[in-house]
Amino acid sequence: MSKLRIATCSLAGCFGCHMSFLDLDEQLAGLAEQIELDRSPLTDIKHLAGDGIDIGLIEGGVCNAENVHTLREFRSRCRILVAVGACALTGGVPALRNGIPLAACLGEAYLHGPGIEAAGVPDDPELPLLLDRVYPLHEVVRIDHVLPGCPPPAAAFHALLTAIIAGQPPALEYALRRFD
Amino acid sequence: MNGNDFTFVLDGENIRFEPGQTIMEAATQAGIYIPHLCYHADYRPRGSCKLCTVKINGRFGSACTMPVQPGMQIDNDTDELTAMRRRLVQMLFVEGNHYCPHCEKSGNCQLQAVAYHVGMTDSHYPHFYPLRQLDASHPDMLLDRDRCIACELCVRASLESDGKAVFGLAGRGSRTRVVVNSESGLLGDSDFSADDVAARICPTGALIPKREAYLRPIGARQYDLRDIAHNAPPDPPSPEQMP
Numbered sequence: 103m104s105k106l107r108i109a110t111c112s113l114a115g116c117f118g119c120h121m122s123f124l125d126l127d128e129q130l131a132g133l134a135e136q137i138e139l140d141r142s143p144l145t146d147i148k149h150l151a152g153d154g155i156d157i158g159l160i161e162g163g164v165c166n167a168e169n170v171h172t173l174r175e176f177r178s179r180c181r182i183l184v185a186v187g188a189c190a191l192t193g194g195v196p197a198l199r200n201g202i203p204l205a206a207c208l209g210e211a212y213l214h215g216p217g218i219e220a221a222g223v224p225d226d227p228e229l230p231l232l233l234d235r236v237y238p239l240h241e242v243v244r245i246d247h248v249l250p251g252c253p254p255p256a257a258a259f260h261a262l263l264t265a266i267i268a269g270q271p272p273a274l275e276y277a278l279r280r281f282d
Numbered sequence: 283m284n285g286n287d288f289t290f291v292l293d294g295e296n297i298r299f300e301p302g303q304t305i306m307e308a309a310t311q312a313g314i315y316i317p318h319l320c321y322h323a324d325y326r327p328r329g330s331c332k333l334c335t336v337k338i339n340g341r342f343g344s345a346c347t348m349p350v351q352p353g354m355q356i357d358n359d360t361d362e363l364t365a366m367r368r369r370l371v372q373m374l375f376v377e378g379n380h381y382c383p384h385c386e387k388s389g390n391c392q393l394q395a396v397a398y399h400v401g402m403t404d405s406h407y408p409h410f411y412p413l414r415q416l417d418a419s420h421p422d423m424l425l426d427r428d429r430c431i432a433c434e435l436c437v438r439a440s441l442e443s444d445g446k447a448v449f450g451l452a453g454r455g456s457r458t459r460v461v462v463n464s465e466s467g468l469l470g471d472s473d474f475s476a477d478d479v480a481a482r483i484c485p486t487g488a489l490i491p492k493r494e495a496y497l498r499p500i501g502a503r504q505y506d507l508r509d510i511a512h513n514a515p516p517d518p519p520s521p522e523q524m525p
Contacts (some may be wrong), residue, residue, distance in 0.1 A: 133353040135388065185404065188381075188382065190384050191403075191404050191405060192375075192381070192405055192409065193382075193409060194381070194383065194413075195381070195383065195384065197381075197411065198381070199381075199410075200409075201411060201412075201413045235411065238405060238409060239404070240404065240406075241408050241409070245404070248403045248404045250403050250404070252382070255449035274403065275507075276398065276507075276509060277399060277507060279401075279403060280381045280398075280506075281382035281383070281388065281394055281397070282383045282384075282385070282388040282500070
C-alpha cells in the first residue's frame with residue numbers, strides 16, 4: 103500500500119498543535135511507515151504538491167489575505183481537510199480582536215501604544231492585508247474533519263490518522279474530545 | 283393501567299413517578315440524565331434552553347416543564363434528539379464568546395460538559411462575536427457577559443434563595459443580557475455577595491468568583507474524565523484549595 107501524503111500548516115496559530123502532534127514521540131516512527139509529509143513546517147517544504155495530497159491538517163484561524171490563499175490552496179489539493187485546534191475551529195485567542203475595529207488594533211500596535219518610535223502602520227506590499235476579523239476555517243472553506251482542543255491531545259492526532267489510514271470514519275473518545 | 287398506576291415509559295423502560303412531577307424530576311429521581319442548562323432542581327423551571335426537549339407520545343416537549351402523565355411514551359436518548367441538542371449547543375456557542383482554552387470555568391463548565399455529552403466537536407454555524415459588557419467592579423465576583431447563555435439561574439437564585447433580586451434579563455432574542463439592580467448598573471454597587479447562593483449557580487463562567495481561577499489542574503476537574511450524565515454539578519473548591 104502506498105503511503106498517505108499529508109500536508110500541514112499553521113495560519114493564525116501558535117504552532118502548539120504541531121508541537122502536540124510531535125508529542126506522539128515514538129509512535130511517529132510507526133506512523134512514518136504509513137504516511138509521508140508534503141508541505142509542512144516539519145519538512146520545511148514551502149509549496150504544496152500540485153495534487154495527490156490525501157490529508158491536509160490546518161492549525162490556526164484565518165486572519166489575513168495570505169491565510170485565505172493558503173487555505174483555499176489546501177482545500178483544492180487535499181482530498182481530506184482537517185481543522186486542527188481551537189483557533190481553526192472558533193478563531194481562538196487571535197479572535198479576541200474581533201470586537202475591536204481593525205483601525206483601532208493597528209493604531210494601538212503601531213501609532214498610539216506605549217514605547218512606539220517612528221510611529222506608522224506598516225504598508226510594505228509584501229505584507230499580507232489583515233482581514234476585518236479572524237475567521238474559523240469552516241466560514242471560508244468546507245472542512246471534512248475536526249480535532250478540537252488547545253492543543254488537541256497527541257492521541258487525538260493518532261486516532262484520526264489511523265482511522266483514515268484504515269478507511270474508517272474518525273471518532274474521538276471522550277477524553278480526546280476537549281475544548282481546552 | 284388503572285388510576286393508581288403511576289408509571290410511564292422512558293426510552294423503553296418503565297419508570298415510576300409521583301403525581302405532580304415533571305418529566306425531568308421523575309427521570310432524575312430514576313437516575314436518568316436528560317441534558318439541560320437552564321433547569322435547576324431548586325428553582326421553578328424556565329424552559330428556555332430547550333436542551334431537555336424530549337419526544338412525548340411522538341411530539342416534542344420540554345422535560346423540565348411538562349408534568350408526567352401515566353402511560354406517557356417518552357424518547358430521550360435517541361440519535362434524532364442528540365443531533366438536535368447538538369445544534370442547540372452549537373448555537374449557544376456561536377451566539378456568545380466562549381473561549382474555552384483560557385476560560386477559568388473550563389473543565390467545570392456545564393455548557394462545555396453538555397457539549398461533550400451531545401458529541402459537539404465544532405461550531406457548525408458562523409460565529410457572532412458579539413460585543414458584550416464585562417463587569418469587574420465587584421471585589422469578589424466577576425460578571426463576564428461574553429459567557430452568559432441567559433439561563434436566568436442567577437436571577438432566580440438571587441430572588442428566590444437570597445431574597446435580593448440583584449439580577450434581571452433585559453433585551454430580546456440574541457440581544458438578551460443580564461442586567462444588575464444597582465444605581466450605576468454595576469455589580470460592585472449592588473448588594474450582591476460572594477456568599478449568595480446566586481454566586482455559585484452559573485452553569486458557565488459568566489458569573490464567577492475571583493481568585494479561584496485554575497485551582498484544579500487539567501485532569502482533576504469535574505468533567506475532564508467523566509461525562510456530565512454520570513456526574514453531579516461541580517462543588518466549589520474546598521478551603522485548602524484556596525490561595
